[in-house]
Amino acid sequence: MNAPFPIPDDEAARRAGLPPGSRLHEARLANGLAIAAAEVPDARQQRLVGVVDVGYLDEPDDCRGLAHLLEHALFLGSTGFPRAGELAGWIGERGGRYNARTDETATDIHLHLSPGDADEGLARLVDMLARPRFDPDRIAHEVAVIDAEFHARLADPMLHRLAALGRLCREGHPARLCHAGHRDTLDDDMPRLVGRLTDFHRRHFHAGRMALVMLGPLPLEAQLDLLTRHGAALPPGDTPPPQRAWRWGPPGGVAWHTPAPRAGASSLELIWPLPEETAAHADWLAAVTARLADGRLAATLQAAIELDRLAVTLTPEGMGRALALRLAPAPDLESVQAMLSACRSAMEHALATPLPTPPAATADLDAWPRRHGVQLAAGHDLTRAAADTPVEPPRAWLAPGQCRLLWQSPATPHRWSTLVETGTAWRIQPPPSENAPLPWRAPPALNVRPLGPDTGDPAPRRPRHDERLSLWCGEPIRLADAPAASLCLGWPAPAAHQAARLAQWRRNLLPLRQAAASQGMRIHCAGDVRGDWLIATGTAERLDALVELAVACWPERASPRADDQPTGLLAQRLLTLLEASTLQVARADAMPVLGWLSGHGDSGATEAMMHRLAERLSAGPPEAAEPSPQEASDDTLQLPPQGGDHVAMLEVAGPDDSPRSRWLLRLLAQCHDAAFHHEMRQQRGLGYVAVVRYREASGFPRLGYVVQSPHTEPGALRQAIADFLTRQGEALARLTAAEMERRRRGLLAHAGRPETQAEAIAQLWQALRRQASLSPPPLPWQPLPWEAEAQALASLPAEALLSLASDLAAGRLVQRWWLHTPQ
Structure with missing residues (x-):
């Protein structure tokens, strides 16, 4: 094992976005395997991830779905653990979790276990990656499973989105094709299919194309020992990485909808593809992205077209490396034209004045190991400072003429083409002509409120309690990543149309949430049978302003909208319904307005805000209760x-x-x-x-x-x-x-x-x-x-x-x- 660069472990962890107090070490073993150990003292679980630098774009065109099938086959038994489903049973007995994913260029398996089970868990993970057993009967069964999944996903807009996205790619590129897999795309000769599966695994699943990542509370040295010992069992290999050609055709646009379009469902995606070499400009791209999401564009668009969602990302699904904006709804061509014009102007503004200090992303301990492993398996160096980064950022790639347009359009009388395999309706959508830009709106301002001296007393106390409101102050626990202050606020709310009301509240909060995030602050709103509530965290001087504006955005009533409906497999949607079910749950309508302030905050200002909210609730007319399906007896x-x-x-x-x-x-x-x-x-x-x-x-x-x-x-x-x-x-x-x-x-x-x-x-x-x-x-x-x-x-x-x-x-x-x- 050798260390590729002498960056201190704590500095490497900071650069990689891990919580304060963490340590990170990366190395490459003699067999070519990349490993990364992340010691996060406050973590409860040990996360283990095995990543292979191969995905569905690397499978043969005449056997689409092979990478997906291989992901399934890894769980059907291995040399050391031959029984199908053995991993699931072993993990279940230990209260752990597991999952797997095959995307465009990577396949991964991730396990969540208690630290004491990390040794055996890593042994099982390595064995299934290196020595799977491809039993023909079991493979035949999984082909049937994949076929059923494919037909079920024909009701999922995300499958049709990927199919339509392929129309923006070059002729002959695998990204133009659907890679979900089904009986008609997988080889129907089972012995031959098993042979192709075996060959695909042999060519790609070797240490030189793989990474093992571990994150958890175990000491860094113990993690490195486990990774080195078990990682050495992976077979070495010298198969060169696949040559992945540029996928994109010339700039253009595509409109699409599902075979049975849902009323009101529409969205617009603007895509600026980026070449691999732009990875060296990650900080600059993050600053541009942060400027696009600082609340200014959201406020401008929302005033003109009642925008519900605006997401800006450098990791869009199904697009490789790109900067993408996703906006909804986009109900007609006039709205699309306004969106495109505003977004192009916002991009020009962002390129000229990127956000100087983009807010640090909150560490997602579940997502971090996979994201890090994907980069390591592909050979990217994540924590070394890029000394050879060119001085000039790649602005040309974000020019207006480089933008691609993907419009989920409502069904219209236009002539549509249909993709035979998925039934996706699509047509070429030329970019609309330029029009006068929308009048720009400033993002919501979070005014600074001077604070008195910090008492430094973290003990919970209740300075105010009566039948109308109850306020708690104090901070019973403070971890290494704690914000300066937090404020939680909750109040009784009508049960009728709660889902619609919460959806409307989140829509109203969109510019405020983005403006807050650009200043390192966060706000989350939700509701349940005890009422509606919010959690705000960040700078103590701006916290009251953030919460006051958020409460002002709360609607007392709202009507359901068609595009608020969940997507995905039916089973997943049903399980989601359990989180809002009222079975056996008694409502608590008589609760007072409840608040909890922690950190260095102003309890007097918070109490005054709660008084105003209580007055608003008592003055408003009661909403008529209507039974929902979940409230039926x-x-x-x-x-x-x-x-x-x-x-x-x-x-x-x-x-x-x-x-x-x-x-x-x-x-x-x-x-x-x-x-x-x-x-x-x-x-x-x-x-x-x-x-x-x-x-x-x-x-x-x-x-x-x-x-x-x-x-x-x-x-x-x-x-x-x-x-x-x-x-x-x-x-x-x-x-x-x-x-x-x-x-x-x-x-x-x-x-x-x-x-x-x-x-x-x-x-x-x-x-x-x-x-x-x-x-x-x-x-x-x-x-x-x-x-x-x-x-x-x-x-x-x-x-x-x-x-x-x-x-x-x-x-x-x-x-x-x-x-x-x-x-």
Whole structure:
């Protein structure tokens, strides 16, 4: 092992965007493998990621979907661990998580485990990457799974977006084709397909094209030892990296829509492709991107066309290296013209005056290892200062004439072409003619409010409490990445149309949220059965101004809009519904306005703001309550047709919202998930999505048992789920003392002490809201919620889990069925 450059470990971590106090070391082993170890002291889990520098653009054109199939095949058994689904079972027993992804130029597998399981987890990860077993029968089954996934995703706009994006690429380039894979694109001769799979793996899955990344609380030296020892088992190789040609055709535009366009769904993407050499200008590009997202463009467009979303990114999906803006809605050509004109002017402004000091991105500990691994596997040096960077930034690549346009357009009388494979409707869309620019709006101003001296007292205290408002101050915990101050505010809100109201609130907040982010501040708004709420963090002198403007943006009522509907697989949408479900959840309409100020803030200004909010709430007319499908009392809900698959989901509510109930349902999900997946998919062949997932709604725990199938009707799926719980539910919950202890350790790695200050604030705020909803509320600040949770888990006997499984199998728990039948 050799260190490629002598940058101190803490400085390398800072440059790579890790939290303060972290250490990072990179090296390349003798077999060519790139490794990176990141010690993050506050992390609970050990993240392990294996990345291969090969993706779907590298697969042969006559076997599209091969890279996707290989990703699936890696989980069907390896030389050291030959049973299909063995990794899922092993990780589930330890309370961990796993996933995999194949994108354009990279394939990765990522595991989340407790630190004590990192050694064996890394051994299993390396074995599946290096020595997969390609059993023909199992591969044939996975081809059927991929085929079912493809047909289900024909209802997902994201698949059609990628298909339309291909029309902007050069003839003959693989990016013009759909690479999701299905029966018609994969070889139908199974022995030959297995041979091609084996050859694709042999050519690309070797150490010279791979990276292993580990992030977690283990000491840096221990991580490097594990990575070096296990990484040496990966086969060396000298296959040169694929020559990836420039994908883009000449600048132009494409309009598209799905085969059955959803009313109101529209968006516009403006794309400036960038060559690989522009990676040396990452800081300058980040400054340009930050200027485009400083709130000025959002405020200008929102005033003219009621803009809902404006995202600016240097990592757009399906585009390689590019700077892209995504705006919605884009309902007609006049709106597109206004957007294009404003964005071009904003780009000129950003190139002339990029944001001098772009705000540091908040470290995402889940996403960081994969992003870092992708760059390392591709041979990019992430932490070395680029001494040979050219002085002149690549402005020419961001000129107006280099922009490509992708418009998700509503169906119109225009003549559309249709892509045979996906059914995507598309046509060439010339850029609209230039028109007079929109009058520019300044971004929302966050005025500075002078603060008094910091008392330095972090102990929680409640300076104000009555029937109208309750204000807490204090900072029970402060981690290394803590902002200067934070302010959380919550208030009772009508249950009717809450989803629409929150969507409208987020739309109203768009310019403010961007203006705040450009100054290193963050604001998050949400709602549940206890009301609506927000969390704001950042500079103490501007915090009151940010929250006051955010509260002013809150709408007391809003109407649902068609483009607010979720996308993705039906099973994923159903699981998302659990997070807002009202099953077994009592509303708390009588709660006062609740606030919590931490850090160096002005409690007097916060109290005055809360008074004004309380006056506004008392003066406004009550919103008429309308029952929603989730509030129905029926034990079966039939969803309106949203795709071509059948789906059944059993929702199970916990007995209450205590830590004990939350842990019991988490444990039961762990015990059931791998076995449920195996029985529904492998044994019964019912569907290609079969999972058990834990969710919470306002702190109330629930489970979702969901199966999505292209051919089996919901009634049969429902019966299969019920049969599983009756036959296996109790048996799988019979844990020995050793098994229970192992699962406890794994769960604490997920739900122990917070990893970031943002997580700590969110947990403390929700615990405070639960406390305030009690009648009468307890007076003192409650213990740190993760400490109370840990105590509850430590005292949980295995018999309690078995009793819960027995109650579920006997139908004694509150539950509800969600069913979907296609038209």
